[in-house]
Amino acid sequence: MKLPPIAIPKFLSTFKFKMPGKAVRVVALLLLLGLSGYIYYLDATIREAFEGRKFALPARVYGRALEVYPGLKLTREQLVDELRALGYHENPEPKDAATYRLTMNGIDFTSRNFVFGDGPQPSQHVRTEFADGKVSLLQEHGATDVDMPLLRMEPPVIGGIYPGHNEDRDLVRLDQVPKPLIDALLATEDRKFYTHWGIDPRGIARALYKTLTGQRIEGGSTLTQQLVKNLFLSPERTLTRKANEVLMSLLLEMHYSKNEILETYLNEIFLGQDASRAIHGFGLASHYYFDRPLDRLELQELATLVGMVKGPTVYDPRKNPELTLNRRNVVLKEMASLNVITQEQFVEARDKPLGVVQRAPTGTSPYPAFLQFVHRQLQRDYREEDLRSEGLRIFTTLDPFVQHQAEVALQSRLGEIEKARRIAANTLEGAVVVSSTQTGEIQAMVGGREARFAGFNRALDIERPIGSVVKPIIYLTALEDPSHYTLITPLDDSPLVWKQPGTSDWKPQNYDHKFHEQVQLRTALAESYNVSTARLGISLGVERILDKLPLYGIERRPPPFASSLLGAFGLAPVEVMQLYQTFADGGFRTPLRAIRSIVTADGKTLQRYPLNVEPVAAPAPVYLLTAALQGVVREGTAHALSNWLPADLNVAGKTGTTDDLRDSWFAGYTGDRVAVVWVGRDDNKPTGLTGASGAMTVWGEMMKNIQPEPLVPVVPEEIEMVNIDPVKAVRYADGCKDGVPMPFIKGSAPVETMPCPTATVEAPKVGDAAGMIAEAKPEAKPEVKLDVKPEVKPVVKLPAKPELKQEPEKKNWLQRIFN
């Protein structure tokens, strides 16, 4: 901030007074009044700025807190990753907070104190053991170890929302600051700090003399003056500025105690630059240079930081280690000369290396796409200046493990696809969103293959045609009318010409450029036939279907043309996510959430974003839709997903491919997670990828590593299982092995029971939802099916029988061999 120079009212001198003595006094009085006004102005400025600065804390954004409990699916390696991400250090005696030790088949560690929104949680010394990929033991260490039902780890910091000039800081209270740091600071920067009035007259006189005599301009500043400079003044060196600095320092000392000034100084002083982020204060600098909190630094490390105060750009330990080391030793020497450290301490500290970590911990979030999503949600509800200055703590839903798998899968698969298809490297882009099924919490968001790069966020900001990914909404609309539509209702897939005013004639084509006459509803969805789907959608009503989108949280209004039925309108992956989240959750829409709660700097919950649920579709039709979407994966366009995931996960999903193979989509769900993947090019040129050969492979690779739960939807009361011939779509008696159990809304299944072509055997458990899952192709001869994905060799599909659990695995094995 620049202050106006002191203005001496010149006109005063032109007045003539009868008595010179009186004139002088009047002038003096006026001067004094002017100066008073000016000082009053300065005073208001510094107080406002000082009070404001005291609270200028960036919002801290946390990922989800890992909840550890016996039986949790978690490996020892995963917990070690979590602990390391939380900044825990290995220690043979892990008694201090944030230390751990690996044991035979577990980890011993001591957690940190942490203040959650619902109160403080004390540090705990914990013993864990693992078996079969699960937590098998969780005990609190003590005289006798006690079983714990649950341990909530402290959540990892995943980013911050910084004040205006991208200043980051990690606030420390004076009583948390190690004494040697204060000693070092006072010894080198301001020995009379506790006794002066804010300025050091001799220092100023010396500086003034040197400046006036044309020697080099120099400081001679007290800590108070340095703070004033940091807080209020521009870096230029003029006498006016110096005068302001002196006045403001005096004022500051009058209002605030030495300790308040020192504490603010410790948090305010500039100590380095990390790209666009300015490192302010010793608390943050300690993390930035040593990757440890201030109270865990050793003497020489504290001295290094103090040495940097003189000029953090010059004494940058990463750029100029030698200069910094010398400067550090000067600080140590000053300390020794004041006897705040002993000679032995001095020698020991002096002989140690700098010990700065070479790679600075990332300050800007490692998860920029997710953070952007969080920030946007916050901006809707809060003023920007509060986010940047009030030290809010924002608890989010990000799961670093899931996020990591999503990032790795996207990056590795895009690279592999480019290689296998001889596509120029780094031309494909993609985006991934993952949420939990029942709570709608976003666990991962990847905005591009360079996941660390805070650039264009494709998960949120692309608007790409979604193609066949939209189809389930048409099929759901049909299945909501069980008197006309069931999973086996024949649909017409013969050529279609649709005339609609305002648009040219529309002649939808199938991907294979063939027409298939009559196809079962479930097959039309499984094979993603465009013609029969378009006809179905038109007969149900284009408007009626598009009108449903807002129910699923999709606010964008697609053009009211029939082509919208085949996804000829753009959406972002996160919007597609909301659609599938609702399918996955049995027709209940849970608005996607990235934030759980916001807590103020002093630990009060400011706002919670509670779990809300809205029923938007009846459970029974959604159940049928899920069964059909499981068919897509089991035997339809997404069957190659079995290259990644075992068949018994019963994944439900849908591929999406757009004109000229520009966009590749896959959206699907397991028992506990919903995920959407988009793959395409930023310049919107064709990629040569279908939904199955692009996005689905990313989805499969990611889920393989996440190890999701199998999808076993709850069977609504209105659903019954009926034994159906999968080809002829006729009903058999329950025992007939030519049929497979298929779900129907009660009363909608074929009434007439046909004689069983082969001898009746013991019935597979009809009426059990799982029966549907084991449904198999009826053809006795092995079917050779050409996949659209060139790098996947023709897949030999063996018939799988419900009784034979081995078959699906064998298929996978065979496919892998052929791959």
Added chain:
Amino acid sequence: MKNRISFIFVSAWLLVLGGCAGVQAPIAITPATTPSGAPSTEPPAQPAATITPSAEPPTPTAPPGMQASQPAGEAVVVGPEPKPVMSGNRAVVALLDRAELDSKAGKREAAGAALERALRIEPRNPWLWLELAQVRLAEGQYAQAITLAQKSNSFAGRQLRVQSENWQVIGQARVAQGDSAGAEQALKLAAELAQQARQP
């Protein structure tokens, strides 16, 4: 000497000036708007119906069979039957206990947060959804209470007792919404289910 006097004078003068300036209080932060899609943390304005769901004496619209039922809003089942086993997972049980304590202390937000933690562990446990529905009911969020009870029912399978309690929540929420016909229907169903649940 003169120097010192003038210095003291200047200081005293600065002190007076400084003292005059008022200290600015830090600005209170409040959400600028309610989060979209999520109701405000404040309970919404009471609907026109004068009956509140937490009313201890049986509501006039409640059929006589429901008189012995527990008051709504308590996250605890205090019916004549022993407390059901809501989960076999000790972590979930611990969180349920915590939610119960919070509820009793009137800390409904905290109770809701504890239940959400439990739901992350067992997302398909109908008892947890029921408990959350009861918290929302006590908070006066009747529409959410009904939806959550419906969701609980979707996971309830043949567990009649949890179904009965869900219909109880739905009935009481409808009472508060002023839908007495719907309430009567729900409460009747709740009573029937409770009856069936008691039969061995």
